[in-house]
Amino acid sequence: MKSLKYSLILTCSITLCSCFSGPAKVERVIDNPTSNEIVIAIDGKELAIPANSKTTYTFEYGKHNLTYNNESLDFIVKPSKYSGDGFINPTQSNYMLHTFIYATNNTSDEAFDKIYKETINKISIILNGEEGELELPVIVVNDVFIEGELNRWDYSIDQEIPEEITENINENQAFQTRKTKIYREKEYINLLQNDYFNSLEGEESKVEISFPNKTIKLAEITKYAFPKINLEEIKCDEGKKYLTKTLENWQKFFTLTDNDFASTYEDLSGEEGKEALIRSLELCPKKIDPENTYFPAYKQLVDFINDTRYIPLI
Structure with a gap:
């Protein structure tokens, strides 16, 4: 060709973007490239999108739900390092x-x-x-x-x-x-x-x-699911205490909305939060944790933060 x-x-x-600033919301296009009108629901509110068209929807930070074709998907809207360009493809x-x-x-x-x-x-x-x-x-x-x-x-x-x-x-x-x-x-x-x-x-x-089209059910989309960390496998008490408290804070975070959501997310995964997480490795040196049981649990949380820091919808 x-x-x-x-x-x-x-x-x-080059555009320089700052981290975690601006209003506590994300605007996304919802696209319907099909030849039929579709009806979706965002947090229970129905929205009809005509064939071969798109609409724009503004999401406040926090937990949301998308329903389409009798299937449902929960997702989180959060601050991201770069807001970027993206759209939702419910079909x-x-x-x-x-x-x-x-x-x-x-x-x-x-x-x-x-x-x-x-x-x-x-x-x-x-x-x-x-x-x-x-x-x-x-x-x-x-x-x-x-x-x-x-x-x-x-x-x-x-x-x-x-x-x-x-x-x-x-x-x-x-x-x-x-x-x-x-x-x-x-x-x-x-x-x-x-x-x-x-x-x-x-x-x-x-x-x-x-082109072939292979899809999965909305309920089965778990690419960025928050990790299930088994604290009982950690044999370092100080490390276990730290992660227990940190995970409690993360669970509270998922119940928040708007600016409270954004500020708490910054505390947990911003620069200070990441530095505190890194310093937690010092709680479990080899002499205290010879089998290195703390690191795998720590890494699960670090991987989740790193995988999602650039993405506003997870």
Whole structure:
């Protein structure tokens, strides 16, 4: 698909985001890319979203519930290091993260082909009703919460991919860069038809395209579930006391809302909270805890904090 070689004048800008500041709420798009109206419920409040459309919803910090198609999902809205760009996909439809390559006109075919090959994945695809594989510069996602910080797109749904981008580079410098756009499946199929299959000769250009869609029940989504830490396995008393108190504070935290939620989250997982957690290792040196029973429990909590610090909806 060499036609994806765009001309390049690249311009960069960097936005510096502060941590855990601003209002105690998160705004998220809820997208319905299907051909039918859907009705969801947020905390028991029904919300109809017409076919092929989206709406915006503002979530206060704290615990929430999403119900769709007689299934229900509890989730937490919290401060995050970067609020980022993301949306909610209640139908678990497919979205496609396609990588484009921008290159200056003096980029050699060899240089272009090398960077292009690095973007290629083998993707399951259904052509004229038969499932197979196709090599494309794309990743397929269908999570309920699709976050920019995890998927790293440059252009979101409803943003056009530009034909050129600019940057101050040497006039004779050969330069290439990648940009990723996220597409709804229908829009991505149109891209394929226009840019790839339309270039083929004969009947192959008339293929019907779709992508397999494998979803799980909302109630089974537990990727960021708070860890179940077995305190009884800890043989270091001081460490056990510390974690017992810390876990009690976390349990109280999940009952809070708004600014109380945000400030308590900062106390538990902000810089001071993380430093206190690290210092807790000093409570259980090897002479007191020769079997190192404290560290596995400590690590469970640290992993949860690290895994979710960039994500506002978990």
